[in-house]
Amino acid sequence: MNLFDLTLFLVILLVVFQFWRMRAITEKANLHLAQYCDQHGLQLISVARNKTRLGSYRGKLDWQSSFIFEFSGNGENSYQGTLSMAGQHVLEVETPAYRAD
Numbered sequence: 001m002n003l004f005d006l007t008l009f010l011v012i013l014l015v016v017f018q019f020w021r022m023r024a025i026t027e028k029a030n031l032h033l034a035q036y037c038d039q040h041g042l043q044l045i046s047v048a049r050n051k052t053r054l055g056s057y058r059g060k061l062d063w064q065s066s067f068i069f070e071f072s073g074n075g076e077n078s079y080q081g082t083l084s085m086a087g088q089h090v091l092e093v094e095t096p097a098y099r100a101d
Contacts, residue, residue, distance in 0.1 A: 022052070022063065028088045029067050036093055037071055041100065045070035045078055057086035073100035 030047055037044040047069045055064040067083040081095035 025063060025065055025085060025088055029065070029083055029085060029090075032090050033067075033069050033083060033093075041073070042098075043072040043075060045072060047083075050082070055086070057089065060087070062087035071095070071098070073098040075101075 026049065029049075033047055034044055036042075047067055050066040050068045052063055052065045054061065056062070057064070063086075065085045067085070069081050069083060070078050071081060072078050077099055079096055079098045081093065083093050084091040
């Protein structure tokens, strides 16, 4: 095994690890939003990642992710909210004013 093979192996390992990390962040976001909607009597319709960038949170380099989610308060109308995360830590959930019946 030469240096090129070792470098290629480490790059592939890093890509796989980051893919796994992004999946864990997405699963945490889905779980948090499901709990959030359940606590507030909302119906969660869909969740989508809006953007992801590398940034620091409390001195630690990690992924900064933003998710857009659709929800309904009365089963007829749908609204969009946002979820901000640093790694697997939820920073903020923002929802517009919505109609709940």
